[in-house]
Amino acid sequence: MFLVHGSVFSGLSRKTTFAFNAPYMETSAYARPSAFLPGSRPRTPPAYRVCDGMTEAVLDFMIVFAPWAFGATERWSIWTLNIAAYALGGLLFAKWLIRWRAGYRPMRWGDGGAKERSRPTGDGSGETQSAEHGAWSGGERERTASKGVTVSLAALTVLVLAWCLTSALNARSTFIYREMAFVPRDCVAWLPHSYDSRATWQAFWMYLGLALTFWAARDWLLGQTARERREARGEAREQSAEGAGGVRPSAFPMRLQRLLWVLCMNGALLALEGILQRLSGTNKLLWLVQPVINQSGELQFGPYAYRSNAAQYLNLLWPVCLGFWWTLRRATRGSGRAGGRVGGGPQVLLLPCAVLMAAAPIISVSRGGAIVAWAEILAALALLMFVQRKGHWLVRLGIILLFAASLALAGHLGWEKLQPRLKTLFSDDLGGRVEIYRNAQQMARDFPWLGTGPGTFPWIYHLYRASAQSEWAAYAHNDWLETRITFGGIGFAMILAALASALLRWFGGGGIEAHWLFVSMIWLALAGCLLHARFDFPFQIYSTLALFLHLSAIVFCLSRGDNR
Template sequence: CIWALVITLLGYVLCSALNPKASLQYTFTPGHPFATGVEIDYLEPIEWLPQSHDQDRTLGAFWKYLAIVLSFAAARDWLMGASRQERRSGDGASRFPGDRMQWLLWTLAINAAAVSLVGMLQRLDGTQQLLWTFTNHINGGHGAFGPFPYRSSGAQYLNLMWPVTMGFWWVLRRRNVARRSTSHRSGGDPHVLLLVLAALTAAGVVVANSRGGFLLLVGLLVAVFVLMMLWSKRQVGFKLGVLAAMLAVLGVGGWLGGEALMARFRSEDIGSMSGRKLIYEDAARMAEDFAVLGSGAETFAPLYYFYRKKDPAWNGYVHDDYLETRITFGTVGFVIILLIFLAVWLVPFVGNGIPAPPEFFLLIGVAMVGILIHAKFDLPFQIYSIHHQFVLLCAVLTSLKWQRG
C-alpha cells in the first residue's frame, strides 16, 4: 500500500515536470545573493494532467524526493536485517532493539546533541556565521543556529529528535529493569547517557531563540512527562529521573538563552507573526487558483513574485507547509501525501515488523505530532535535513510492529 502511494506521488511530480505550463526567466542584481525579479512565458500543456510553472524547480524536486524515497527503502531494509553478531549467536528471532536499530538511534541521538551544543557555542560566541565559516544571507545575517541559517529550523530539528532519544532511553531502561541488571541499579549502564543527550538536545531549542520552537518544546515536555508518568506507575526513581532531566532542560536553556528569548516575545512583530499574516493572505489566492492539480512542486517562490499584494517582500516560503503543499501539489497531491503518512502509521499494527514496546511508538508519535504542528506555522518540510530525518523515522516505524501485552 505504501509503495503504491509513493510511486503514485513520484509519478505525479514527474508528470507535472514533463508537462510545463510556463517558462521562467530570473533576473539578478550584482552583489545580491538572490534573484531580484522574474519574467514568465506561458506554454501549452495538457490541461487535464498535473502541470508545473517552473520545470527546472519541479524536476529538481522530483530527484530530491526520489533520493528521500530510496533512503527510506534502504534504511528500512537495513533495519529489518540482523547484524553479523546476531546471526552468529541468535536463534533466528528478531528482537528490539537489535544491534542495527541501536546503532542508528545512538547515531541520531549523538548527532542531535552535537548540533545543539554547536548552536549553543555559537550563541555564546556571538558569531552570525554558519559554523563560524559561511556567511548567512537569511534574515539579514541574523539568527543562525548551528548549521541552520534559520533559527526556527534548528529548533524544529531538535524538537523532532529529543523525544526520540527519550523513547530510546526509556526502552533500554525497561530492558535493563527486566533483566535486573546491576549496572542499571548503579547508574553505570551506557543508556543513562541518553538522558543527558536528550536534555542537551532539548535545551538547544531554548537557546535557538525561536518563539514557536520554545512554545512547542513546552507542549512536548508536558506530553512526554504525562505519558511517562501514566505508563510507569510505582517507579519513583524513574519519575524523578525524568523530572530532573526536564528541569535541567529549562534551567540550562533559560540560563543560556532565556533573556534573548523573552526579548523576542516582547518584540512588536509578534502580533503579525513576523509578517506571516501578509504572506497567508496572498498565498490564499494562490491556493484558489491551483486548487486541484497544483502549480508544480517547489514553484511557490517564483509564482509568489506575481501574487504578492499585501506583502511587499518576495518571500520564498509560505511559512505554512500545509498551505504551500496545497498550492504546489493541489488537492490531489495533498491527499496522496496524507494517505502515505497514514499508511506509515498503519504498518506497525498490521505488518510483520520487529515487535517493539508501545512506549517507543508513543515517543516517536509525540515527536512527529510536534513537527506537524510546527509545520502549520513554519517550513520544516521545506528543509531537506528535517524532511529526511522525518522520513528516516518513518522507516524506523515501518520496520517495527506494535507489541501487545
C-alpha cells in the same frame, strides 16, 4: 519416531521389524515449513553482506552530513545528498537482485520466524490447540494486513513521484528569473502540470532520492545481524529440545540501536555547537561562513542560517532520544544486568544528550521552536510518568529532575531574549506572515486540484503581491498550505495517505516488536514537527525533511506485537 530391531543394517542376521509411533507421525494442523530450522537457510552471500554494510555507511553519512552542511539548503549540499540517496537505491536494487539470483531469503524481523520457533506446542488437548490456532490465525491476519499497508505505501510512493514527474514533463511554462517572465509551453491541461519546469525537476530529483532513502533504510533495518541470526538458531534448538515454552522477549535490534546512537550523538553535538556559537556572539555559521540572509547572530543557530530550522531539527530528535534511553534501560533491566539502573549502562549517555537537545530550541530564541519544545516536554513527562507509575519513586524523581535540568539550562541561557519576543507574538502580525498567508490562501483557491507544480511556490507568489515593494516570500511559512498549493488537492491527499500509512503501521503485525512508549515518543516528535509546519517551513529544508523520513522509516518497521 521409529524403532529398529537389529544391530547393524549391513549384516542383518535375523528378521528386522520397523514399528512406527503413529501419534507422533501425524501431521499437525500447525506444522509449518522448515524454513526457520537451524541450517535450513543458505549462508549470506558475501556480496549481500557488502551491500548491507555499504547501506549502513551511506545512511550514517547522510544523517551526519545533512545538518552540518548548513542544513543542506544549498545546491551543492542537496545534490551531495541526492547522489548518496541514489547510491542507497542502487544498493537496494543490488540486494533484490542477489536474493533473486541466489534464491536467498534473509532472516528478517517479523517474517514469522521467531514466532514459529517459539510457539508453544501445548499438551495435545483440543482446547489448547484451538486456543493456539486462534492466536496463530490472528497473527497471520495481522501480518497479512501489514503487508497490505506496505504495498499501499509503496504504491503511494510511486504515485507521488509520478505526479512530480508528470508535472515536470507536462510543464505549462518555465520561469526566467533574469527576465522576470514565464516562457509558455504546450501542456495537457487535465494532467498535473508545473508553472516552472526547472523548479519542479529539482523537486522531483530530491523527492526521488528521499523515497529511495526511506525504502532502503526500511529494508536494512528489518534485516538481522549475524549475531542475531545465531541467537535465533540457538533459541530454536533450545525450544526444540524442550518441546515447549513461551516467547522469549527479543533484544532491541542492533541495527536500529546503531542508527539511533548516530542520530542522538549527532543531534547532541549539533545542539552543543549551537549553544556555544550563540554564547560566543559570532555571526558566522560554525564560526566559518556568514550567510547572505540572516546575518545577525541572533537569527542563526548552529549551522542553520534560520534559527527556527535548527529548533525544528532538534525538536524532532530529543523525544526519540528519551524513548531510546527508556527502551535500552528496560531491555537491560529485563536481562538482569546492572544497566537497568537509571545511572547504569551506556544508555546513561543519552540523558545529557536529551537535556541539551531539549534546551537548544528554547535557547535559539525561536518562538515556534520554544512553544513546540514546551509542548513536547509536557507530553513526554506525562508519558514517562504514566509508564513508571508502578515503578520506584526514585525513577520518577529522576525523570522530573531531568526535565527540570533541561528547562533550567534553557531558561538561564535563552529566556532573557525569548521573553520579549513572546510578548509580540501576535502584535507583530506573526513576524509579517499575515500578508503571506492571505496571498497564499488566494493561490490555493486559484489552483485547487492540480496545483502549481512541486517547488514552484516562490515563482508564483510574486504575482500575488500587492505591489512591487511588498515582500517576495520564498516560503508560505505554512507547509500544509504550501504543499496544497504546489501539489494541488489530489497530490496533497496522496501525501496525507502515505503519511498515515507510515505512522499507523505499528498497529499491525510483523516487523520489530516495540513497546508503545518508544513508538509514542517518535509519534510525539513527528507531531511536533507537523505542528510547527503549520506556522513555518521545516519540510522545505532538506535536512529536516530527511530526518522526518528517517524516523518515519523506523516507525514503519515497528509493530506492537505482544505489547498490547
